Amino acid sequence: MSATVLVQTQGISRRYGGLMAVSGLDMEVRAGEILGLIGPNGAGKSTTFNLISGFVKPTQGRLFIDGMDVTGASPTRISKLGLVRTFQHGSLMKTLTVRDNLLIGAIGATRAGQGTERRARVAEAAAMLGLESHMQEIAGNLPHGLQRLVSIAIAFAVHPRILCLDEPLTGLNQTEAAHALGVFRQIRDKYGCAILLVEHNMKAVMAVCERIIVLHHGQLLATGTPAEIRANQSVVDAYLGVRHAR
Numbered sequence: 001m002s003a004t005v006l007v008q009t010q011g012i013s014r015r016y017g018g019l020m021a022v023s024g025l026d027m028e029v030r031a032g033e034i035l036g037l038i039g040p041n042g043a044g045k046s047t048t049f050n051l052i053s054g055f056v057k058p059t060q061g062r063l064f065i066d067g068m069d070v071t072g073a074s075p076t077r078i079s080k081l082g083l084v085r086t087f088q089h090g091s092l093m094k095t096l097t098v099r100d101n102l103l104i105g106a107i108g109a110t111r112a113g114q115g116t117e118r119r120a121r122v123a124e125a126a127a128m129l130g131l132e133s134h135m136q137e138i139a140g141n142l143p144h145g146l147q148r149l150v151s152i153a154i155a156f157a158v159h160p161r162i163l164c165l166d167e168p169l170t171g172l173n174q175t176e177a178a179h180a181l182g183v184f185r186q187i188r189d190k191y192g193c194a195i196l197l198v199e200h201n202m203k204a205v206m207a208v209c210e211r212i213i214v215l216h217h218g219q220l221l222a223t224g225t226p227a228e229i230r231a232n233q234s235v236v237d238a239y240l241g242v243r244h245a246r
């Protein structure tokens, strides 16, 4: 039996002037999987996130969530359908406390009068990301690694079905990165949430992802298991070999 497809793009493209940031991309995110999205700087990974989360409209192609055509839908509508993303350069309100940041995620996903549910989500997200002892601190004063975890906790408080993380491990030390990877697995295992992970940390991607999509110059270069991707000569030439040679 084939896995349920939650998100599907058909020939999705985004042009900026003369540049095709993403070009004719067909990809899918399946229920409960941890899917990696990798490729060199400028390959179109963040633009793909922008397209599937509604922050940027495609110049061509279609976007489906649960088989429903949602091309051109707003970020709010898409997050209500369960797709929530973090931003590469941080998704938190630096002048607010950690608790208030998590509340923003919980409020966005609940209705007025659901205070108990909101508090429960804040507590759950704090526990999941190990932030309980930092709840009263101003988010912008936290070390970079913890700020990354707050960004993920805000998204988690929305109770996504598809959680899209754009370089969540940037600036984390090895211990923090290992902890974060454990959290990603737990979010998937406990809540059945699919995770789409953009990362340049190849060790982490290869360890945690079941499937990987490789972009190059805005186009799909390869899709496969970590072993298949590592053994793919065009991926090695375009990206992995370059990284290893650094």
Ligand SMILES: Nc1ncnc2c1ncn2[C@@H]1O[C@H](COP(=O)(O)OP(=O)(O)OP(=O)(O)O)[C@@H](O)[C@H]1O
Pocket: 016, 019, 020, 021, 039, 040, 041, 042, 043, 044, 045, 046, 047, 048, 088
């Ligand atoms: N708003 C924009 N206006 C103009 N060009 C853009 C815009 N957003 C992205 N681009 C261009 O599109 C291309 C893809 O960018 P994108 O940010 O998607 O790459 P990326 O794969 O996320 O790279 P990185 O690994 O460096 O984060 C780049 O050449 C970038 O300069």
Ligand SMILES: [Mg+2]
Pocket: 045, 046, 047, 088
């Ligand atoms: Mg990017």
